[in-house]
Structure formats: structure tokens, C-alpha cells
Amino acid sequence: xxxxxxxxxxxxxxxxxxxxxxxxxxxxxxxxxxxxxxxxxxxxxxxxxxxxxxxxxxxxxxxxxxxxxxxxxxxxxxxxxxxxxxxxxxxxxxxxxxxxxxxxxxxxxxxxxxxxxxxxxxxxxxxxxxxxxxx
Amino acid sequence: xxxxxxxxxxxxxxxxxxxxxxxxxxxxxxxxxxxxxxxxxxxxxxxxxxxxxxxxxxxxxxxxxxxxxxxxxxxxxxxxxxxxxxxxxxxxxxxxxxxxxxxxxxxxxxxxxxxxxxxxxxxxxxxxxxxxxxx
DNA sequence: CGGCATCCTAAGGGATACTG
DNA sequence: CAGTATCCCTTAGGATGCCG
Numbered sequence: 451x452x453x454x455x456x457x458x459x460x461x462x463x464x465x466x467x468x469x470x471x472x473x474x475x476x477x478x479x480x481x482x483x484x485x486x487x488x489x490x491x492x493x494x495x496x497x498x499x500x501x502x503x504x505x506x507x508x509x510x511x512x513x514x515x516x517x518x519x520x521x522x523x524x525x526x527x528x529x530x531x532x533x534x535x536x537x538x539x540x541x542x543x544x545x546x547x548x549x550x551x552x553x554x555x556x557x558x559x560x561x562x563x564x565x566x567x568x569x570x571x572x573x574x575x576x577x578x579x580x581x582x583x584x585x
Numbered sequence: 586x587x588x589x590x591x592x593x594x595x596x597x598x599x600x601x602x603x604x605x606x607x608x609x610x611x612x613x614x615x616x617x618x619x620x621x622x623x624x625x626x627x628x629x630x631x632x633x634x635x636x637x638x639x640x641x642x643x644x645x646x647x648x649x650x651x652x653x654x655x656x657x658x659x660x661x662x663x664x665x666x667x668x669x670x671x672x673x674x675x676x677x678x679x680x681x682x683x684x685x686x687x688x689x690x691x692x693x694x695x696x697x698x699x700x701x702x703x704x705x706x707x708x709x710x711x712x713x714x715x716x717x718x719x720x
Numbered sequence: 721c722g723g724c725a726t727c728c729t730a731a732g733g734g735a736t737a738c739t740g
Numbered sequence: 741c742a743g744t745a746t747c748c749c750t751t752a753g754g755a756t757g758c759c760g
Contacts, residue, residue, distance in 0.1 A: 475699060476647070479627055482702040485709075487622045489753075492614055505722055512611070516754050521723060531712025542721040543760085552708055559701035564610055566694035567617040573687055574620075577666025624733075640742055651734050656743060677741040678740085 485530060490515055490523045492560065495549065498533060499557040502548040532556060620665060625650055625658045627695065630684065633668060634692040637683040667691060 486492050493512055497503060503511070509520050524547060527533045532553035538544040549557065621627050628647055632638060638646070644655050659682060662668045667688035673679040684692065 475631055476628060478699055478702045478706070479631055481706065482698060483622070483624065483627060487618070487624075489618065489622070492618060493611060496610055496614055509722095517723075518725095518755085519753060522753090529713055529716040530709045531716075532709075537722090543723085545722060552705060552712075555705070556701060559697040562694040562697050563617060564613055566691060567613045568610075570687060570690070571613070571616060574665045574667075577687070578664055581664040581666075644742095649734095652743075653735090653745095654733060657733090672742090676740095678743085680742060 485526075488523070490519055491527060494520075494523055494527060494547075495532065495553060495557055495560070496564075498547060498549045498553065502546050504547070505545050508547065527553070620661075623658070625654055626662060629655075629658055629662060629682075630667065630688060630692055630695070631699075633682060633684045633688065637681050639682070640680050643682065662688070 494508065497508060497511055509515060509517065528535050531550055534548050534550055536546040629643065632643060632646055644650060663670050666685055669683050669685055671681040
């Protein structure tokens with residue numbers, strides 16, 4: 451997605467009306483997904499929801515993340531105002547990451563989704579087995 | 586991520602304890618993101634939340650999706666038991682997609698996140714401007 | 721310790737052409 | 741109309757090495 455405004459005419463086909471079904475909600479979801487739909491962002495926010503953590507702690511706790519991706523993810527979240535980055539001028543260096551108020555509000559909004567996943571994982575697993583058996 | 590169970594020893598470094606910070610919630614989020622973190626899934630669920638839609642309607646309403654990706658996304662959602670696919674034996678063919686009960690419950694869980702995005706988009710935009718100006 | 725910079729691959733996903 | 745199959749390209753993201 452290389453443009454954020456998409457000023458295209460959208461070309462509705464005359465007879466087959468259907469104008470603007472729910473443009474706004476869709477756009478907002480696009481926004482959200484572009485920002486948090488990657489592999490690690492939400493994970494980091496979740497962990498920082500518990501308490502402040504330093505770089506190495508995050509890396510240890512997020513099993514499988516590379517140093518590079520952790521750094522990038524943190525920079526993204528910082529840029530979006532979701533976390534703060536505090537560098538302590540000591541040797542060896544120590545950098546703490548913490549949720550901002552905005553970040554904490556996001557966490558609240560994510561919670562239902564986490565709960566949903568926890569509760570419905572079995573259903574999904576069953577659905578998959580069914581589907582795979584048929585086809 | 587090629588294994589879902591990750592039976593690794595996790596190698597905690599003796600002195601620096603930190604055992605299992607919040608393994609479960611993290612895993613659930615991983616699960617969720619692997620399933621819905623792609624470019625289109627949540628968008629489709631959102632649209633089907635309003636009403637039943639047929640293939641061509643979805644394609645028209647999701648601006649920018651390719652036929653291939655719409656098909657793949659729908660198959661995924663169907664496999665996970667989030668939507669149903671109904672083929673009407675007519676010519677030209679007509680295929681309807683609809684949320685299942687599970688899909689509707691997901692939609693409810695997603696709603697807070699959509700609201701959050703809508704409400705905080707300005708804050709994020711401002712944070713970005715600030716960040717970019719400094720650095 | 722907490723990063724960059726570089727390289728490289730695997731996967732996501734678009735474009736196009738063809739089919740029942 | 742609602743797909744499938746093929747090709748191709750861009751990107752996410754891992755591995756490695758260096759540096760303050």
C-alpha cells in the first residue's frame with residue numbers, strides 16, 4: 451500500500467449501486483493493521499503492560515525475536531507514542547521501555563481479543579480438523 | 586515460526602532469573618496474530634459483520650484486494666470456522682459468505698480495538714510528527 | 721548492553737491468463 | 741461469476757558482524 455489517501459474514483463458500475471458500504475470502519479482497521487498487524491508489536495505491548503522492561507529482558511521473554519526486529523518494533527511503537535524509551539547513562543548501558551498512557555489504553559482495547567482467542571482456540575482447532583477431513 | 590509447541594529449554598541464565606513472565610497470554614496473541622494479522626482477514630470479518638455478502642461484493646468493497654487474496658482469505662476464515670460459504674447452483678454461479686456465531690463473537694471482541702483506533706488516530710499522528718521532528 | 725548496517729532468504733501478495 | 745494456476749516482485753524478517 452503505497453498511498454494513504456487513495457483518491458481513486460472507485461468506479462461504481464452504474465446499475466450495481468452499493469456506494470460506501472462502511473468505508474470509515476474499514477479504513478480504521480487498515481490503519482490499525484498497518485501499525486500493529488506485524489509479527490511482534492502487540493506482543494511487546496502485552497509484555498510491557500505488566501511492568502517496565504529493559505531491552506534484554508524483552509528479548510529474553512519474546513521467544514524467537516531477533517535483535518534487529520525487537521529494535522525496529524520498539525522504535526515503531528515509540529514513534530507512535532505507545533511506549534517511552536529511557537536511556538540510563540551508565541556502563542554497561544541500560545535502556546528501559548515503558549507503556550505510555552496511550553499504550554495502556556491500547557492494552558485495554560486489546561484485552562477482549564486476547565480473551566476471545568483464549569476461549570475459542572478449541573473451537574477453531576475443531577473447525578480446522580473438520581474442514582481438513584472433508585476437503 | 587515453524588513449530589507451534591517450541592519445546593526449547595529457554596535457557597535462563599542462572600543469576601538473572603525471570604522465569605515465565607506471562608507465557609500464556611503471549612502464546613495466545615501469537616496464535617491470534619498468525620491467524621488474523623494478515624492484510625485482509627479482519628477487513629473481511631468486519632464487512633461480513635454488517636450482512637451476508639457474495640464474492641464479487643466483497644471484492645468491490647475491499648478496495649485493492651486481488652481476486653487471489655480474497656479467495657485465500659475466505660478459505661482461511663472458513664477453515665477456522667469464522668465464516669460459512671454457501672454455493673448456489675445457478676448460472677452464473679453465486680457464492681454467499683456469512684459470519685458464523687464464532688465469527689460474530691470475534692467481531693465483538695475486535696470492536697474495542699476499532700474504536701480505540703478511531704479515537705486515538707490523532708494522538709498517534711501527533712506523536713509521529715513530534716518524533717520525526719526531533720530525530 | 722543495546723544497538724546499527726549489511727546481506728540474504730522465505731513468505732506475502734499482486735497481475736495475468738485460463739476454466740466450469 | 742467465482743474461482744484456479746502461474747509467474748513474478750516486493751517486503752518482512754532472520755543471521756551475522758561491528759561499534760559506542
